Amino acid sequence: MKIDLTKIGRYLLHVLLPKTCAHCGEDLHYLAVEPLCPACRGSLEPITGLICRKCGSPLESGGEYCFNCRGHKNARLKAALVRSAFSFNPELRSLIHAFKYRGRTDLAEPLGMELGRAYDRHPELKDYNFVIPVPLFADKERERGFNQSELLAGVLAREKRLFLLKGAVERVRNTPSQTGLSKEARLENVKAAFKAVKPELLRGRRVLIVDDVATTLATAGELARALEDAGAAGTAVLTLARER
Numbered sequence: 568m569k570i571d572l573t574k575i576g577r578y579l580l581h582v583l584l585p586k587t588c589a590h591c592g593e594d595l596h597y598l599a600v601e602p603l604c605p606a607c608r609g610s611l612e613p614i615t616g617l618i619c620r621k622c623g624s625p626l627e628s629g630g631e632y633c634f635n636c637r638g639h640k641n642a643r644l645k646a647a648l649v650r651s652a653f654s655f656n657p658e659l660r661s662l663i664h665a666f667k668y669r670g671r672t673d674l675a676e677p678l679g680m681e682l683g684r685a686y687d688r689h690p691e692l693k694d695y696n697f698v699i700p701v702p703l704f705a706d707k708e709r710e711r712g713f714n715q716s717e718l719l720a721g722v723l724a725r726e727k728r729l730f731l732l733k734g735a736v737e738r739v740r741n742t743p744s745q746t747g748l749s750k751e752a753r754l755e756n757v758k759a760a761f762k763a764v765k766p767e768l769l770r771g772r773r774v775l776i777v778d779d780v781a782t783t784l785a786t787a788g789e790l791a792r793a794l795e796d797a798g799a800a801g802t803a804v805l806t807l808a809r810e811r
């Protein structure tokens with residue numbers, strides 16, 4: 568009988584430090600890669616039904632545009648369109664939390680693949696073949712050790728053979744967290760947060776902005792504005808999660 572030392576090692580590690588589901592705390596199989604149990608994994612909600620043609624939010628009752636886009640509330644949204652892989656439900660929140668705040672950078676791979684699946688579901692994104700992750704403020708990135716959107720964008724670019732544009736744009740203001748702010752306050756908060764430092768990389772290009780979670784679209788919208796002001800020919804946004 569061949570002895571699989573890796574498996575034995577993982578088993579021992581599991582006995583010493585049992586893996587538990589990042590959402591419900593249930594014990595996980597010792598070979599589990601993702602930090603969610605099968606039930607929580609099954610509760611993730613891919614956005615596959617009818618969506619607003621512009622902002623991508625799910626539509627309950629048909630039509631082409633959501634209330635906000637019809638009423639021009641999203642008029643400030645510079646990007647031509649926004650698409651997201653999943654609704655931001657509690658299970659996905661736990662998964663993204665493990666990725667961003669508990670150092671599970673290995674999750675960039677499965678989560679980036681999910682972005683790739685969402686990209687395939689939306690042929691209208693095909694025209695945007697340059698990818699830019701939403702940049703973090705330099706101090707924040709140093710503190711965290713990585714930019715989660717950049718890791719996701721890297722996997723997406725590799726899988727879909729898109730060009731990852733590095734260093735074209737920077738976050739020049741350390742904006743406080745958007746959590747708990749009203750929509751107006753969020754727009755004010757991210758105003759002039761980004762600067763295109765290498766406009767020559769942007770000129771005439773159609774850029775896909777990648778982010779982990781889209782809430783009010785204030786951040787992605789402000790970045791789209793900076794890219795287009797620097798000469799990008801068009802912008803679209805793809806995010807892992809969409810908050811309703």
Ligand SMILES: [Zn+2]
Nearest residue numbers: 588591604607
């Ligand atoms: Zn669970």
Ligand SMILES: [Zn+2]
Nearest residue numbers: 619622633636
């Ligand atoms: Zn809309």
